Amino acid sequence: AETQMASKPSLYQRLGGKEAITAVVDTFVAKVAADNRINKFFASTDIPNLKMHLVNQVCEATGGPCKYTGRTMKATHAGMGLTNADFDALVQDLVGALDSHRVPKAEKDELLAALGPMRSDIVER
Numbered sequence: 001a002e003t004q005m006a007s008k009p010s011l012y013q014r015l016g017g018k019e020a021i022t023a024v025v026d027t028f029v030a031k032v033a034a035d036n037r038i039n040k041f042f043a044s045t046d047i048p049n050l051k052m053h054l055v056n057q058v059c060e061a062t063g064g065p066c067k068y069t070g071r072t073m074k075a076t077h078a079g080m081g082l083t084n085a086d087f088d089a090l091v092q093d094l095v096g097a098l099d100s101h102r103v104p105k106a107e108k109d110e111l112l113a114a115l116g117p118m119r120s121d122i123v124e125r
């Protein structure tokens with residue numbers, strides 16, 4: 001996990017590693033669960049399983065030593081009929097979680113930039 005230290009630390013390292021990412025994901029999922037704009041989509045979701053996948057996805061995408069084992073973003077969200085407004089609401093909840101854990105702006109913007117391109121695989125209408 002420390003292999004990049006000679007150059008620039010990975011985003012994973014700058015976020016604080018797996019413990020810090022897990023804490024952000026916990027807060028994020030709690031915010032989504034309390035968000036009446038989008039929580040209906042998660043009514044029958046296995047939340048501990050979702051959290052596990054999210055932690056691994058963020059860990060791997062930011063250069064950490066994890067492997068995402070979930071489905072593709074397109075397959076996962078197919079048929080949900082998600083809109084840009086739904087996506088934006090979820091991103092707002094993520095920003096709120098990152099802010100509540102005092103993640104600095106540079107790291108926050110980098111993470112959001114890594115997730116942004118997934119929009120076209122997730123939004124269907």
Ligand code: HEM
Pocket residue numbers: 038041042044045046050053054057069070071072076077082086087088090115116118119122
């Ligand atoms: C960048 C944005 C997003 C990312 C990175 C993301 C990521 C994920 C991941 C990793 C999973 C688990 C995959 C698996 O079980 O194999 C998942 C599931 C799910 N996502 Fe997303 N998601 C995003 C946006 C959204 C949005 C906007 C909604 C709805 C408002 C949503 C609703 C769901 C639901 C309901 C599930 C659970 C499906 C089930 O119960 O089987 N996602 N998402």
